[in-house]
Amino acid sequence: MNIHFIGIGGIGxxxxxxxxxxxGHKVSGSDIKKSEIxxxxxxxxxxxLIGEQKAKNISKDLDLVIFSPAxxxxxxxxxxxxxxxxxxxxxxxxxxxxxxxxxxxxxxxxHGKSTTTAMAAKILIKAGLNPTVIIGTKLKEFxxxxxxxxxxxxxxxxxxxxxxxxxxxxxxxxILTNIEEDHLDYYKDLDDIIKTYKKYIxxxxxxxxxxxxxxxxxxxKILNSFNIRKEWFSLKDETTSSLKKNLKVPGIHxxxxxxxxxxxxxxxxxxxxxxLEALSEYKGSWRRFEENKIKINGKExxxxxxxxxxxxxxxxxxxxxxxxxENRKIxxxxxxxxxxxxxxxxxxxxxxxxxxxxxxYVDQLLLTDIYGVKGREKKEKISSKKIVQDLERxxxxxxxxxxxxxxxxxxxxxxxxxxxxxxxxxxxxSKKFQNK
Numbered sequence: 001m002n003i004h005f006i007g008i009g010g011i012g013x014x015x016x017x018x019x020x021x022x023x024g025h026k027v028s029g030s031d032i033k034k035s036e037i038x039x040x041x042x043x044x045x046x047x048x049l050i051g052e053q054k055a056k057n058i059s060k061d062l063d064l065v066i067f068s069p070a071x072x073x074x075x076x077x078x079x080x081x082x083x084x085x086x087x088x089x090x091x092x093x094x095x096x097x098x099x100x101x102x103x104x105x106x107x108x109x110x111h112g113k114s115t116t117t118a119m120a121a122k123i124l125i126k127a128g129l130n131p132t133v134i135i136g137t138k139l140k141e142f143x144x145x146x147x148x149x150x151x152x153x154x155x156x157x158x159x160x161x162x163x164x165x166x167x168x169x170x171x172x173x174x175i176l177t178n179i180e181e182d183h184l185d186y187y188k189d190l191d192d193i194i195k196t197y198k199k200y201i202x203x204x205x206x207x208x209x210x211x212x213x214x215x216x217x218x219x220x221k222i223l224n225s226f227n228i229r230k231e232w233f234s235l236k237d238e239t240t241s242s243l244k245k246n247l248k249v250p251g252i253h254x255x256x257x258x259x260x261x262x263x264x265x266x267x268x269x270x271x272x273x274x275x276l277e278a279l280s281e282y283k284g285s286w287r288r289f290e291e292n293k294i295k296i297n298g299k300e301x302x303x304x305x306x307x308x309x310x311x312x313x314x315x316x317x318x319x320x321x322x323x324x325x326e327n328r329k330i331x332x333x334x335x336x337x338x339x340x341x342x343x344x345x346x347x348x349x350x351x352x353x354x355x356x357x358x359x360x361y362v363d364q365l366l367l368t369d370i371y372g373v374k375g376r377e378k379k380e381k382i383s384s385k386k387i388v389q390d391l392e393r394x395x396x397x398x399x400x401x402x403x404x405x406x407x408x409x410x411x412x413x414x415x416x417x418x419x420x421x422x423x424x425x426x427x428x429x430s431k432k433f434q435n436k
Contacts, residue, residue: 002061005029006053006077007068008046009038011146012091012160015134016066018147019098021045030057030077037138040145055080062086066094069163070373095134095157096168102132102155105264106169108200109177109213110161111313112257115249116177117158118285119261119278124154126278127270131156137307138286159200161193162186166200173267174201174210175260179218182310184344190218198222211263213256231267233259246280249289251320253313258282287427289317294433299414305430309337309423311345311352317421318361325417332362333404335422336370336387339380346382350390357393362419365396368404371424404429 003020005013008029014037021027021044028047031038042048049057058065058080065081065088072078081088089097099106107117114137122141124131131154135146142148159166159174162183179197180190187193201222204210207229212219214232223230234240235252237259244255258279265275284290287307294303302325308317314334321330336342342349356362367384388398399407408418420430 001063002026003028003064003066004058004062004077004081005066006075007031007071008041008048009033009035010068010070010091011037011136012095012134012158013066013068014038014041015136015145015147016091016094016098017041017046018044018145019132019134019149022147022149028057037146053077058084058086060084064089064094066091069165090165090168092160092163092165092168096170098134099155099157099170103153104169104171105131105154105156105173105175106159106166106171107157107175107177107260108159108161108166108197109175110180110182111310111316112177112253112260113158113160114285114307115254115288116175116257116260117156119258119282120175120264121148121156122278122282123261123265123270123275124156124268126281127265127268127274129154129268129270134158136160137288140283140285144286161196161200164196164199167196167203169200170203170205172205172208173264174204174208174212175264176201176210176212176219177256177260178213178216179222180310180312181345181348182341185338185340194218194222198225201226201228204228209267211260211267213260231263233263235259243276243279246276247282248280249282249284250324251289251316253316253320289320296412296433297409299412299416301412301414301416301418303430303433304417304419305427306419306421307423308421309341311348314421315352315356315361318356318419321417321419322361328415328417329364329413330362330417330419331364331366331408331412332419332421333366333368333399333426335368335401335420335424335426336384337423338373339370339382342370342387343380343382346387349387353387353391353396354393357391357395363395366399366404366407367396368399368401368426371422371426373424401426401429405432 009031030049055076130150130152132150133148134157136158211231214234290305
């Protein structure tokens with residue numbers, strides 16, 4: 001097949017593109033800007049078109065066009081594909097087709113999907129089950145890729161809830177980490193989110209299993225109405241303390257992720273020793289508490305790059321940081337992600353930032369401008385400056401993105417911890433520091 005991807009640099013579309021390349025298909029794709037991920041696909045044999053997306057990128061010999069859900073209906077490539085009557089599918093639809101061909105394990109929930117999928121992949125690989133994996137982050141174990149193509153019946157995927165994407169999938173096992181308000185640019189409220197999760201759980205195969213968090217009230221509420229096999233995990237599990245000692249990634253949130261992955265191993269009848277060994281070998285993934293030693297003005301500091309962008313994730317990550325670096329000075333530079341998300345979760349941000357500062361999880365919190373996602377939202381009357389003003393704390397301040405480098409050069413000291421956090425382009429800045 002000859003397949004073209006619109007928005008090939010996306011974390012989902014890029015994984016699927018690699019899957020098709022490895023399976024011997026001819027793959028091309030376009031994206032607005034070049035990235036590590038587009039470079040990776042090019043290296044693997046994909047044809048990459050960078051810059052403005054144009055109708056001429058759609059050739060007549062294409063069999064299928066796959067596009068990211070973030071792509072606008074007026075996109076010239078999408079319009080041209082439809083004009084030429086080429087089959088078009090969203091990324092979730094295309095991945096959904098794949099789930100019909102495998103025994104599919106889908107990892108879902110508001111937080112922890114990527115890490116739980118990565119941990120589960122480690123367990124399945126160590127047990128010799130040789131899964132195919134589609135994940136929303138890059139793993140060193142996959143040669144810094146977000147895709148692994150195995151040769152068994154198992155497909156392990158990260159199942160995103162945005163725009164109801166996971167309703168396209170056909171899971172045999174669902175791992176459900178937690179449920180909270182998010183993506184309120186699409187969902188009306190928590191009730192709407194819960195309603196969608198109920199529809200998703202109905203997609204579980206006849207003898208399917210749901211592995212989930214016993215301590216999450218929203219999940220318990222949903223599952224009461226389902227007569228399916230449920231496998232619960234909890235911090236009260238008897239093996240939690242030994243698991244905690246062996247985990248190399250910090251934080252209670254990662255302990256929950258590991259408990260979910262461990263329960264999957266048990267459901268698949270994998271030896272307990274193999275499960276624990278695999279989890280103890282997991283050292284994290286791209287943009288998830290990713291640590292690097294760097295030098296700023298001759299001073300060695302630890303730079304942590306983290307993808308957290310929801311108030312709960314931010315708090316969990318910073319609690320983990322303080323737990324790991326108890327007596328070190330911690331700076332957190334946070335770039336809010338999306339105007340609508342920031343406005344919808346405004347009260348949560350205020351509450352969590354207050355707690356973070358008052359409990360000394362960080363010594364200094366710096367907020368830079370909100371990262372707006374092109375074509376996915378309208379600009380709301382909200383700003384990082386407003387958050388800082390409303391918090392009225394001396395150790396939280398607003399900073400322009402272009403001033404971050406000089407600020408850190410001037411203010412950081414040897415052995416300080418700097419956390420660059422957010423799902424936007426703050427990562428590009430942390431990458432510059434790492435490459436110096």
